[in-house]
Amino acid sequence: MSRKEFGFLLQQYLDGKCSEDERAFVEHWYGIVQNKDREPLQETDFQALEPLLWQQIQSRTQSPKVIPMPVSSPRRQFSYPWMAVAASIVLVLLAGWWFYRQQGGLLTYENEISQEIDHADWQQRTNSSDKAEVIQLSDGSQVRLAPQSSIQYPAKFAADKREIALKGEAFFSVQKMPTRPFYVYTGTVVTKVLGTSFLVKTQATTKQVVVEVATGRVAVYKQTKVAETATATNAIVLSPNQKATYSPENQQFVTGLVERPQVISAEKSVTQPRSFEFDDVPLRRVIVQLEEAYGLTIKLENENQNECPLTADLSNLSLYAQLDMICAATKSSYTVQGTTILISGKGCANL
Incomplete structure (x- = not known):
């Protein structure tokens, strides 16, 4: 025939x-x-x-x-x-x-990891419970595996790299080893770190892969073969409180901020505790303190905003609640543009 x-x-x-x-x-x-x-x-x-x-x-x-x-x-x-x-x-x-x-295409997605990784000596752990499970890795790193999620990894990592494949959601606390980068493979998305803590999750319906950074820096990029572990030229580097979302539909990354940015640990050389109590402090100095506290970039759109005085106690508030109070006091507004926060207003002369 x-x-x-x-x-x-x-x-x-x-x-x-x-x-x-x-x-x-x-x-x-x-x-x-x-x-x-x-x-x-x-x-x-x-x-x-x-x-x-x-x-x-x-x-x-x-x-x-x-x-x-x-x-x-x-x-x-x-x-x-x-x-x-x-x-x-x-x-x-x-x-x-x-x-x-x-x-809805579930079979192709679920088989994606197994198609890419073909190591007979790798083991798999699946969390079938309704609570997160902590898994201790051979290098001292930890994986907090969410319910109904699974990882694949070798019993002992290679001398030059550490590799894990994830399906679902997990929070990683990775031991810092500059000569042995840590790779997390989620479908075609690769997350590369040297030592940090971050979250990787896959949206159940859209199959979007989201990477959120808690501490340190993370490189995220698209890759088709697990064997190719060199960082791609189009890698996106994320800092604390930043995230990247990869959409399989258009095969692109979109950067942004995490839902609840957290105050990052201060440098060991900094002995004075952070304070969010301000008494007649120029807005430009308030912004500097917020940037240092959260590791983010915050910009004032108008130079006339720099010297606007702020008297407020922003302690025990989330970042976005703090920004709401600042904007209410200075008659301004803010928008999140990618990983940058922009505060717009006419300035204190017009208050």
Whole structure:
């Protein structure tokens, strides 16, 4: 059977031009007419599947299992072994395709990690409970694995690198080892660190991968092969309280701030504790203190805002609540633009 003949057979069935024997044979394998739980196949469905079907038929006809069927017409153009193989393969592939549509592409995503990683000595841990599970790694790093998530990793890391594959969500606290970078593979997204703490999670519905940094710096980039561990030229470097979201749909990263930015640890050389109590302090100095506390970039849009005095106690408030109070006191507003916060206003002269 040629590919043209194969396509002709499917088209004859769709057009209702098959003989009774051909129709009964095809319907027997498709399982469509008598199965009310499955959608009727449309012509566009066959058009989309035809290249894949033909490729599979070619790869599986070395020693085909022959399923006999009755002959009713001398005009039949196709040998029955070929038709049996074609119909049986169509049935299997259509069933998988139908399930794929029902699950929204879940099969492809869930198999992505296993396709990329093929190390016989790697072990897998799955958290089937309803609470986070802490996993201690051989290098002293820790993984806080969220419920219904799993990781794959070697019992002992290599001398030059540390690699882990993640499906789901996990918070990593990585031991600092400059000569042994730590890689987390989530589908085609790679997170590379030397020593830091960060969160990696996959959105259940959109399959977007989100990386949020708690401490240190993290490089995030797209990659197709686990073996290629060199940082990509288009890597995005994230600092504390920053995040990057990768969308499989457009294959792009979008940067932003985490939902609740946290105060980062002060340098050891800094002995004076941080204070968020301000008494007639110029706004520019308030901004500097917030930047140092959260490790973020905060800009004033108007130079006239620099010397605006602020008297307020911002202690025990989240960053965004602090910004709300500052803006209320200075008659300004703020927006988050990527990883930068911009405060806009006319300045204190117009208060």
